[in-house]
Amino acid sequence: MNDADRHAYFAADWLSLREPVDHAARAESLTAAAADWLAGQADATYRIIDLGAGRGSNLRYLAPRLPARQHWCLLDHDRGLLDTTRAEADRCTDANGGPVTIETRTLDLASADLEAALDGAKLVSAAALFDLVTQDWIERLARACARRGAAVLFVLSIDGHIDLAPAHADDAVVFDLLAAHQQRDKQFGAALGERAPAVLQQAFEARGYTVTRRSSPWQIDRTQSELGAALIEGWRSAACEQAPQAAARIDDWAKARIRALRRGELAMSVGHEDMFATPGS
Ligand SMILES: C[S@@+](CC[C@H](N)C(=O)[O-])C[C@H]1O[C@@H](n2cnc3c(N)ncnc32)[C@H](O)[C@@H]1O
Structure with missing residues (x-):
């Protein structure tokens, strides 16, 4: 596996760990706006596409809140992550308690098959995906969504605002390295990282969409110390890959931050943004 592949695959355990915090962070008003928009459409069935669906967290959150x-x-x-969602069709219901039908498809989103996979879509959604992609890919996605008249609900895109309180002298060193690492290729080309929310807005507005953005930060304290520690460990690993010569200093920083979190002496806010956009007539 090369470097780009390694950073484009995610551990099932990590996705499970983040799911409750993701759900708590999401901007409810945008989910409600998507539900209202779908309810106003005349289709017999609404085809909803989830890009980079992983273990199905976005489905589990949205299905019971949509019509x-x-x-x-x-x-x-x-495929391994998608296979964990096999039982969801029996568990998931819509906002009225009715059944939801589900299909899964193994697809490289960076491939030429993206557009065909969006055919018939009424709502295109994604969670925690866009930091991995490029501006060109987002332009391609916006063009394809606009041609199909699909609304879009994209949530939990990192925005680069990380606040750890109280501060540590090396926070800025690690977060600068992290921001640089987030721009490495993740199979799409040089990744957008924290620039994704602004690029999404610009690309969809340019194609006549009405765009609403809301912030959806993770708020992590001692009660989510397992997630917080895994996150700090991920930041440590990325920063060390970016600056191996500073590994000892970065390791010390990570140990101090995890220790403080577990003692209840650290509050973490990790910035994300959600976006809902409806196509022009
Ligand atoms: C951070 S995870 C988020 C997963 C899920 N949306 C969630 O909220 O739990 C990013 C997801 O994008 C998928 N992904 C990354 N690059 C991809 C690509 N080129 N084609 C298809 N899926 C990709 C990963 O396999 C992973 O499931």
């Missing part, structure tokens, strides 16, 4: 007649298509290049 009846949902058909979901979960797309991911990791």
